Amino acid sequence: MERLMQRVGLAQKAIGKLLELSCKKDYTEIERDALIQRFEFSYELIWKCAKDYLRVHDGIDSASPRRVIRDCREVGILDEQEVKLALQMSDDRNLTVHTYDEAFAEVLAGRISDYAVFLHTWLERIMEELCLR
Numbered sequence: 001m002e003r004l005m006q007r008v009g010l011a012q013k014a015i016g017k018l019l020e021l022s023c024k025k026d027y028t029e030i031e032r033d034a035l036i037q038r039f040e041f042s043y044e045l046i047w048k049c050a051k052d053y054l055r056v057h058d059g060i061d062s063a064s065p066r067r068v069i070r071d072c073r074e075v076g077i078l079d080e081q082e083v084k085l086a087l088q089m090s091d092d093r094n095l096t097v098h099t100y101d102e103a104f105a106e107v108l109a110g111r112i113s114d115y116a117v118f119l120h121t122w123l124e125r126i127m128e129e130l131c132l133r
Contacts, residue, residue: 011123018042019117021035032106036109040097043090046119046122046123047068047069050126060075066090069083082121086118092108
């Protein structure tokens with residue numbers, strides 16, 4: 001539980017910083033790259049938060065981000081539409097790590113504001129279940 005609580009705190013900070021930057025309309029190249037980097041570590045923190053939550057709260061041991069997303073649907077944290085968004089987000093995150101493509105970076109930057117709101121919602125639901133709100 002202690003590990004989960006630490007991750008929740010880190011995720012709150014990371015997602016707050018992501019939301020702050022994702023509100024901009026136009027980005028310099030450096031700002032866009034920073035936005036993508038903030039997305040990457042926010043995504044990593046939330047799926048690991050969800051993984052720890054599932055283990056502690058429901059006794060579910062999920063090994064991969066995609067399995068965690070699906071298990072969050074099974075326990076009612078995410079609905080079907082949110083699962084689709086989360087899986088797309090997972091694919092996008094994997095592309096940012098394994099390749100750098102300027103055109104994709106532009107497309108991804110345009111999606112991140114929606115992703116940031118969703119990440120915040122996902123974390124809020126976990127916190128509600130843990131009675132932390």
